Amino acid sequence: MTLTAIDLEIPRTHPELRAFIEEVRANVRATKEEFARGMNKQGYYKEFLDEVEPLCNFAEVVYPADYKVQPVLGNQGYDAIVHDNQGNEFEKIELAKPYDGAAAAANTRQVLTRGHSDIAICDWTEILNEFFPFFEATVKKKSLKDYSGITVVFILAAPPALPGLEEVFERKVERLKEIIANHNFNARRVFLYIPSGRVHQIQG
Template sequence: MKNQLNILKDLSKYRSPNEMDSYFEEIIGLLKRDRRALEISRLRKGWFKEFQEEFVPAYIFSLSPYFPEGAKTKIIIGSQNYDFVVLKPDGVEEKYEVSSYIDGEQEVEIAKSLNKDGIWSSRLRSYEQLEQNTAIYMEETKNNIRKKSMKDYTGISLLFSVTTFQFSPVVDTRPEFSVENLISFIRNTTFRAKHIYLIVQDGKDSHTVASKIIKVK
């Protein structure tokens, strides 16, 4: 297990967007070849938690139109009120905090099922149940945004991330659960932060998701 955890020994270092892209593909390739490492990553043990929850959003942001030309980025491991920094060519460093609602119990359940059987069943039995799950996810996402709005992030930009692909039949047809509704909620919420961005993980590849990052305010 020690060898698998060492896969991410170079996780926190400055990288250009191309270097972020190469590093991401390198890690994904290693996980595909090492089943034990893949199982550990699903359980988010060691730095795999930071890889999924901090590096991946920073990587996606580095591919976006909002990433400064010629800049580099790295995630910051440890306890602070920001997750990654962007170093501009002029030496100015910008700080970013990543946030998303994560159902920890469900994540562990999915990981254990995939590690044991290679598949996971969502237990969904009806469209009504999918609607209910969507409503819960969106409300918990808004609760998470409210909590962030109560903290002082002066000089730091917030990067919210939402995952919608599993809820797409509802998100695409119910305005109250739409991404547009969530954007409106963020716009109407007061923050002590520099900028607010939204990443929408809709099942597309990283480059496509990055190209559609929304700068809300």
């Protein structure tokens, strides 16, 4: 299976999109060559990982199971269109997934070269603290753009809470919500998505 733009842009309900994602992941795991392409985000794997998967995660929480989401590739100012169960356009979505691209690329090179990345021994909260500058820079950048009629979704690309540190994690989430709330967006709605499956609506 070669991942194509046509594959990615098919309108699907979120159960259908989840099944498609699992199919792609199984295909990537099937061969060493395809695994390397996926890890390096070659071809359309970058859009798959940075847009389609987060879109599915968000859709599973926010939209009814009979709504269809359609990823839209390109630089048109939004990443997906959502249609209701009558086929009418419900809204457009712009996804933002702030992360340390340089660190992620270095980890990928290590995994492909030796099968694993470096082991970092550090305070778990430091990982989240290092994430804040990337997150705040992305929020500021998005707040300066015109997203009239578009829903903006910020994705928390950070580790989930470790046992016993849930309160610390929640304080970090509150700080992220404050960062978003402190900026004015010309957008229909603004959300923060937490990988545990929680969504916080900040604006709209």
